[in-house]
Amino acid sequence: MPDVRAVHWDEQRSALVLLDQTRLPAEVRHLVVEEISVLLDAIQRLVVRGAPALGVVGAYGVAVAMQQGAREGWTAARMSDEIARIASARPTAVNLSWGVARADARRSDGVAAVLAEAHAIAEEDIGANRELSRIGADWVCDRVGHRPLRVLTHCNTGALATAGWGTALGIVRELHARGLIEAVYADETRPLLQGSRLTAWELADEGIPCFVLADGAAASTAQRGLVDVAIVGADRVARNGDTANKIGTLGVALAARHAGIPFVVAAPSTTVDPTVSSGDDIVIEMRPEEEVLTFAGTPVAPGRVRGFNPAFDVTPHDLIAAVVTEHAAVTPTGADVAEILRGIA
């Protein structure tokens, strides 16, 4: 297991602790969360991010709200409002509202029960990630070859994005454990550089060979035959297999199609949203213009110019070779992925 915890509950302080990912790789600093305003700010500033990690954070957030409400004497209505604010702090990843809802269902049983539910979600996430990593590694070996592979990935989908193992990066970890990673090409992932700051940090820590490249370099790197498979995570998978993920993912999928290599989506089954029929219905978060008009805090564009900053994009299912969950690797055909997975599970 990687020695990184993006999210955990500190029993002694009875508080939620987040590894501040905005400061990586320069600094390893933690944020103690005892108030909902701090939690919302942390989620919105991406102190913590990654769909599975947000599911865990949402669940612990219910406990934070209950403790703050007890201290401050919130009404039942106020409590419900505050919990609803956690669920909608970011719109695209389905896991956040799912984690909140699951913990909230235990609220009448008290904080200890909510915490037990949150711990369970974290444990289940790690278990699902480990299992989907095995299934994904098997799928890649079967389809691409049982030899050291060059994997292209986008954004960060490792321990930092989950409860502690990883989705796409979990498959990379599993392949590495089998001696089957030659190199990882990590898109830097502008505007917030989760690839160069977070993915490279995790891979370097484990001695997995890694090249950081500009997002725009992915297409030609694949076209030149330097990549065997592209593996990414997901923030929400629609019933037909259309997948929302970090902005730039669609470009990776198009590059993979053009280069004739498989494009694989790795996510726990909780990321599949049975209430959404296709990618058209997934809400795409628009983030502040400044994120693209500045680079690591320094302005890079002239003052009078606007930025356009969607945080996610949707990859249509026909570009996806497999959606890998802890139940199975499913090739989307437009048929109901949620139902297929239910059938297998």
Add this chain to the structure above:
Amino acid sequence: MPDVRAVHWDEQRSALVLLDQTRLPAEVRHLVVEEISVLLDAIQRLVVRGAPALGVVGAYGVAVAMQQGAREGWTAARMSDEIARIASARPTAVNLSWGVARADARRSDGVAAVLAEAHAIAEEDIGANRELSRIGADWVCDRVGHRPLRVLTHCNTGALATAGWGTALGIVRELHARGLIEAVYADETRPLLQGSRLTAWELADEGIPCFVLADGAAASTAQRGLVDVAIVGADRVARNGDTANKIGTLGVALAARHAGIPFVVAAPSTTVDPTVSSGDDIVIEMRPEEEVLTFAGTPVAPGRVRGFNPAFDVTPHDLIAAVVTEHAAVTPTGADVAEILRGIA
């Protein structure tokens, strides 16, 4: 005409003057070039860049060499070596060595003749850009519609990249003059941010509405129906129409194909290289890893990680709706583009 000169000859000082593009948009500073070592460093650091501008710089560089050689008493062999170093300072843009060769052919007639040739190259470049801009604007109106258009572009292809007007951005200027630009989506163009630093600066200066976006956002922006046409420049066009341009261009071409919008390459006919049969034969410059691992001197990736930094990519001709030169807009079919253009000219 935009009030920007990337390259000019200062008659009083008898020296080449370059606008230092590495400092834009924060600072407008000029570099006076009187020695070949300074010129080579300026070309390699991208103080001046853009294929057509490099053609002009190459020609003036011969005059710089002649003046330095006269001051320092160079042998004929030394002079040839120094001029050859200019021609090969960067490998991908054909215009650099072409500009050097054209000026060098006048060397036996003296510095004044070489300068006259360099001035002529600059004048011809502006003339070719103006003409290809009219042809390109007509082509876009015919094919896309005679209404305010949303144009996606990549890197910088404006006055800063040429002798003073622009190729892809020249078409944008022409469309704007006709009242036919609704907005320009400018890819920021990592790693060196020519889009946010240079293209946005030129467009803001002329009041052309501009949104800067992460390179990874181009594909979904087109897919969402927000773009009518993608227009880019070129560093070298092979005989079959395969086109080398700034890294990330292939991704724009794939995005345009996926979104069902035309992908247009704009370049003076001097960028078409009749000695290169296809993109496979174009040398792609690899740039320092640090460009992708740092920003403005600040590391963005952990120390132990490698960078992978190709400066250009090749877009295959079948993704290109038109190569627009000062002679015509040609749809590449694999047939010899150089010969087609010769037939028209």
